[in-house]
Amino acid sequence: MTAVKTLGQFIIEKQADFPYAKGELSRLLRDIGIAAKIVNREVNKAGLVDILGDAGTTNVQGEGQKKLDVYANEQFIAALRSGGECCVVASEENDECIYIESEISKNAKYIVAIDPLDGSSNIDVNVAIGTIFSIYRRQSLDGKPLISDVLQKGSEQVAAGYVIYGSSTMLVYTTGKGVNGFTLDPSIGEFCLSHPNMRIPKEGKIYSINEGNYVHFPQGVKDYIKYCQEEDINSGRPYTSRYIGSMVADIHRNLIKGGIFLYPVSSAYPKGKLRLVYECNPMAFILEQAGGIAIDGSNRILDIVPDHLHQRSAIFLGSENMVNKLMEFLSGSNLMTYKADSAISAP
Ligand code: AHG
Ligand code: MN
Ligand code: MN
DSSP, rough: OEEEEBBHHHHHHHHHGOOOOOOOHHHHHHHHHHHHHHHHHHHHHTTTTOOOSSEEEEOOOOOEHHHOOOOOHHHHHHHHHHHSSSSEEEHHHHHHHHOOOOOTTTTTEEEEEEEEOOOOGGGGGTTTTTEEEEEOOSSSSSSSSOHHHHOGGGGGGGEEEEEEEEESSSEEEEESSSSEEEEEEETTTTEEEEEEEEOOOOSSEEEEOGGGGGGGSHHHHHHHHHHHOOOOOGTTTTOOEEOOHHHHHHHHHHHHOOOEHHHOOOHHHHOOOIIIIIIIIEEEEEEHTTOOOOEESSSBBGGOOOOOTEEOOOOEEOHHHHHHHHHHHOSSSSOOOOTTOOOOOOO
């Protein structure tokens, strides 16, 4: 019986990877883990308490907020506020950044961008939902943090992760040294290491896309979908279509089984639907660290310099061979061949 390793023990053990760090990042990850357990408690009893349904408010995206969106947002912000390691929170649910100016936080090293509840449309139907977080080091030296501290390229992230509230609750994160997954053991209230060194298979047989938007997709995406659906025994096609509608759940499945997730531009979302800062960047960092690729159709997601906090982007990410095959169909791209785990190079 191998010894249980909790998230806290793992974080401390890996702290040696960061000689310059004096424990702040470790404590920040601990704070996020605590908030995740609190949100998990509400998610798990959602049908029994008045936490389902609409909050009757809308967020900056103009989207109706669910009670759990608001609750999760409050819990993560409260945990970050009291933990003292974060000086700015950028949340999907807040128009502007939240500057934490308490004595213990105003000089904190880290910025956190967060999607507190991902997959909101699935809350009321008991389908897996998640939380996505992204951590940057503050660049400005003193005074009030600047918006440029928040709008850093995804390649500047020091950590990123997600929580998936599914058949079990997992926390998956990276600090740039690989990806590790922890499953919540409710009997001890701890996230325990269950998926060490997660790697996405280079090949997969699953494609995830909302085909309801098919008519609005760029031609290259339509052609790739047809490629996935063609009969070709040698390459294992037709592939399987799987789409949950929670980015975290769709990508978590593909991370484990291999696959590609696609959210192209469409008429409803001419710049894409998913938000660069707190959805695309953290998921791209995790997938690259697991050996996958993440692009917007012609650029590496992590190379995009954000213009504004709630900026949207098209995103295609997953197994290396599947994303590179997609690239062959996307006209106007530089037809770069992306090598996971290394710098991008044109042929
Ligand atoms: P959120 O609930 O944080 O707004 O995110 C929902 C996102 C993402 O989770 C999912 O992949 C996508 O919306 C699904 O969009 P469609 O319903 O348009 O397919
Ligand atoms: Mn989301
Ligand atoms: Mn959300």
